[in-house]
Amino acid sequence: MRVLIVEDNCALLKSLKKGLVEESFAVDTAEDGEEGLYLAGVNDYDLVILDVMLPKIDGWTVLREMRTRGLYTHVLVLTARDTPEDKVRGLDSGADDYLTKPFRFEELLARVRALIRRKYQTKNPLLAVADLEIDTSTHIVHRGGEEMFLQPKEYALLEYLAYRAGEIVPRAAIWEHLYDWQDDTTSNIIDVYISRLRRKIDRPGLRPLFQTVRGEGYLLKGD
C-alpha cells in the first residue's frame, strides 16, 4: 500500500514515515501543499495523510483542488485544530477521516487500515483467499491453519494482491503500490517477490493460488 504524507513539520514527517514504512507501507512525503497536490496528481496513492496548516497552499485548498480535479484518493486530515467546526469543515471539504494532533500512532495506523479497507470495498480486516488467511492488523498470514513467515515486502505484495483478489493486477500497478518514488528499483523486482511468495505459500501438494497472466500481470485466485 502506498501512502502520501503532506506535513510541514519535518520531525513529525520523519517519524510518521518511519512508522509507516516499518508497517510495510510505501511512503512518499511532501512538505508543502503545492508539492503534495502535485504528487497526489501523478501517483496512484491508496491514501493521503494531509496536514492543514501548510506553506504555499493550505490543506483545505489541497483537498478541494484534489476533488475538483477528480482525484478521489482517500484523505486522512491531520491537524492541531480540534473544534467541532474544524472537524465539520474538514469532513465537508471532502476528507474521509480526521485526526487531531497529538495522536496515537496506533490509532493513526488503525484509521489508515480502515480507509484502505474502504478503498478496496471490504469490511473484514481478515482477508481470505481459499484457505489463505491474512490478518491485516497484525500482518499474520496462515495457509491451511499453518502460519507463514513473510518478509515485509513479501507481505505488502501478498496483501495488495489479496485486496484485489480475483483481479488481474498489472506488474506496474503492483510496483507502484509497493515502492515510493525515491526507490530506485524497477518493476522487475516484482517477479522476484512473486516467486518467493509462491515458494512459501503455494507449496507442493497445495492448490496454487498465484497465477501469472502472460503479458498482463498477476492474479491471486481461490477457485
Next chain:
Amino acid sequence: MHSLRLKLILGFLLALAAVIAGFDVFIYTAKRYALFEVMDGRLYAETLAISRHLEIEGSRLFFDPSEENGAHPPLPRVFRIVGENGTILAEAPSAGAVPWPALRPDGKNPQWRTARAGHGRHWRVATWKGRSEANEEIAGKSRPADETSFGFVVQCAEPLAAAAEELRKLVSLLAAVSLLAFLIAGGGSFFLAGRALRPIRRVNTALEAVSETNLDQRLDPSSFDVELHPLITQLNATLDRLENGFQRERQFTADASHELRTPLAALLNSIEVLLRRPRTDAELIEAHRDNERTARSMQAVVEGLLLLARMDAGKAEPAKESVAPDALVEEIFDAISSEANAKNIGLVHAIDSALRVQADPAQLRLALHNLIENAVRYNRPGGQVSVEARRTGEAAAIVVRDTGVGIPEDQLHRIFERFYRVDPSRTEATGGCGLGLSIVRKIVDGHGGRVDISSGSEGTVFTVVLPDA
C-alpha cells in the same frame, strides 16, 4: 430600587398629584370666594336697609323693627346697632347668639369679617359706620349738623354654617373625583410605562440571541423605533469590536495550539514509533537528536508565550539603567555567530562605545537578539547584518539592517502579530517560533519607545527608538 418603570410611574403620579391638587385648590378657592361675595353683598345691603329705617332725634336713635313690615328687601333677622361708646342702641332678638367681634376704638372696623365661635359655628359680620347727620342725608331727610350728632355702627350677621357645609360637600366631591382620577391615571401610567419600556425589552431579547457562537449577528435598526436607532447602532458597533476581539483571540489560541501541538505530536509519534520494536544504538541516538530539537522548538514557543503573558499582565516592568549598546550587540553577535557563519553572513556594527541608552539590560538584550537573529535567518546567503546606534535629542535609536529579500508592503503592519509569518514555509527552515517580533514590540512599548520598520528589495531596516526618560 432602580426600576425605570417605577421611576416613570412615580414621576408621572407625582406630576399628576400636583396638577390635581392645584386644580382642587383653585376650585375650592373660587367657590369660597363666590360664596363669600354673595353673602357679603347681601349683608351689606342689609346694613344699608337698616340704616334707612333708623329714626334719629337729637342725640337719640330709634329703630323700629315693626317698620320692617313691607320693607324691601326684608330686614335681616340678626343685627345690632352699636353706639360710639359701645352701648347697644338696638338689636335683633337673636343677636345674642352671635359672637360679635369687638369694635375697634379708632372706629376703623373692617367692612366684613368672620366672627369665630366654638365648634365651627362661625358667623359672617358686615359693619356699616354712620353718623347721625350723615344718616339723615342717607335717609333722604335734611337736617343741619349740630353738636348732637353722633356716630354708630350697624352690624348684620349671618351664620357661616350653610356656606361651610357647601364647601365641605365640595371638598368631599373634589377628594372623590381626584382620587378616582389619580387611580385611573396611575393604572394608565403603569400600563403606559410598560409599553414605553417594551422596546428596551425587545432590544434585550435580540441581544440575548447573540452569543459567543453567533457573534456575527447584528440588530436590525429598521425593526426598532427611531428613538432607539442610536442605541442599536452603538450596540452593533460594540458587537463589531467584540467579534473582532473574539476573532483575534480565537486566531491566537488556534495558532498557539498549532505551534505547540505539532511539535508535541512529532515528539510523541517519534517515541511511539521508536518503542514499537527493538532499535539499534544508531537509531536511538538519531531519534534522541530529533526529539531534542523538537522539544527545543516547543521550549521556544512556551517561553515566548510565557514572556508575552507576563508582559501583558504588566509583571515585567523594565528596570531601566544606563546600558552600553555596543557591548550588548557584541555579546549577541557572539551568540549567533555560528548560525551566521553557516550562512556566510557578515555581522558588523558601528556603535560609539561611549553611547549609553536608558533600558532594562536583559529586555533590551532579548529585543536586539530577536531582531539580529531574524536579520540573519531571513537574509540571503553571503549577506550582511549591520547595527548602528545614534542619539537624537532625548532619545536613542538602534538600527538593525539586513540584506534579505525584504517584506512585502502589505504585510509590514502584520509582522508584529503573534505567530504571524511573512513566509508560511516556516519553522523547520528558519527555526523561529513566530513570537520574536511580538516580543520586540512588547519590550520596546514597555520602555515607552517604538519600533519603526522599512523594507525594500535591498533589505529590511528595523529602528528601535528608546526615550531617555
